Amino acid sequence: MRATFANIYLDNLRHNILEIKKIIPKATKICIPVKADAYGHGAEAISKESLKCGVDYFAVAAVAEGVQLRQANISIPILVLSLPNPSEFDEIIDNNLTPVIFDSQLIEMFATAAQKHNKVVSVHLKVDTGMGRIGCKIEDALSLAKEISNNKWLSLAGIFTHFPVADSLDEKDKEYTLTKIKSFNNLIQQIKAEGINPGICHCSNSAGIFCYPEACFDMVRPGLITYGYYPGDITAEYLNSIGKKVELKPVMELRSRIVAINHMEKGKSVSYGREWIATEDSYIGVLPLGYADGLLRNYGKNLLVAIEGKGYPICGRICMDQCMVYLGNTCSIERWHEVIVFGPKEKGALQDASDIATRANTIPYEVTCGIDKRVPRIYIGG
Numbered sequence: 001m002r003a004t005f006a007n008i009y010l011d012n013l014r015h016n017i018l019e020i021k022k023i024i025p026k027a028t029k030i031c032i033p034v035k036a037d038a039y040g041h042g043a044e045a046i047s048k049e050s051l052k053c054g055v056d057y058f059a060v061a062a063v064a065e066g067v068q069l070r071q072a073n074i075s076i077p078i079l080v081l082s083l084p085n086p087s088e089f090d091e092i093i094d095n096n097l098t099p100v101i102f103d104s105q106l107i108e109m110f111a112t113a114a115q116k117h118n119k120v121v122s123v124h125l126k127v128d129t130g131m132g133r134i135g136c137k138i139e140d141a142l143s144l145a146k147e148i149s150n151n152k153w154l155s156l157a158g159i160f161t162h163f164p165v166a167d168s169l170d171e172k173d174k175e176y177t178l179t180k181i182k183s184f185n186n187l188i189q190q191i192k193a194e195g196i197n198p199g200i201c202h203c204s205n206s207a208g209i210f211c212y213p214e215a216c217f218d219m220v221r222p223g224l225i226t227y228g229y230y231p232g233d234i235t236a237e238y239l240n241s242i243g244k245k246v247e248l249k250p251v252m253e254l255r256s257r258i259v260a261i262n263h264m265e266k267g268k269s270v271s272y273g274r275e276w277i278a279t280e281d282s283y284i285g286v287l288p289l290g291y292a293d294g295l296l297r298n299y300g301k302n303l304l305v306a307i308e309g310k311g312y313p314i315c316g317r318i319c320m321d322q323c324m325v326y327l328g329n330t331c332s333i334e335r336w337h338e339v340i341v342f343g344p345k346e347k348g349a350l351q352d353a354s355d356i357a358t359r360a361n362t363i364p365y366e367v368t369c370g371i372d373k374r375v376p377r378i379y380i381g382g
């Protein structure tokens, strides 16, 4: 196995799902987003472990991601959140995936494909309440719901929307989200009043679950919090301050090894651009971990990695496949010692993906999704 690898702590995953269950109503279903290979953690393993905690749905972005889960014998409903290419409709139906529909053309196209397979296809109607992405306008949703339920090849299995600012504590944003929850709720009442069964109604992502308990409806879609990170402004401290004790544990840990140690005389330089120059005789450790593995160049400046319980800074520019660590002017570190780059702090990491994201002006989603496929995932605690 490679010296660079990612531990995936399945015990932490189960812990996070149980934390989520503690704060949602008992009857609320859980849909785990496992798109982008489960935010970089490995969709198959994460899905199988989540199933042990009793989740109800999975959500993917691409059809191929759904097919991968079906091939792994996962049989619960799988919602395909992004729009497929028409050439993938057959695959969706063959694999019993649940597509998202939001206009008459999509209804027509899926109904035609369903008829061809002689199979009724379950769909979810997506309503756009402010993302400006995919979904129908809220005022068109009722007639589309009718159109779906009147089509004998389609079954309306759910209606959902997605919030753009649920993770913000800004008063205007909170008001915005509350307005959207209200109009989504009104829509569902209208649909029901017409005698149409809307199926599973759902809208909350991680932040929605934490901040808008009234918006759990029939199902929630916790992505980030399942993987152990707090969304946007909604930190552990904030949750504590409003009396919600939720402890999340990061699931992914990135590790590598010191594969070489260089003794550098004063004045010698490290990496491209010669940005790091030894100010005294020093030792430099080499890690086979670079930006192609997902350790981006702008994560690097003075990032401390943990070796034998102590922090050592990355020095010089991060290369595509390697980076260097300053070990000091004397060196107790030995070749092949293990290095923790990020992960749950209780296992020895000095930072998690959220801390790295903050340094690099990005979000933890991008850090874990960015860990490349060539970094083997090792599943622990399953």
Ligand SMILES: *Cc1c(COP(=O)(O)O)cnc(C)c1O
Binding pocket: 033, 081, 162, 204, 205, 206, 207, 221, 222, 223, 224, 225, 231
């Ligand atoms: C990715 C996604 C989620 C999960 O969002 P988190 O912020 O990770 O909880 C929920 N709903 C939709 C539609 C998504 O695309």
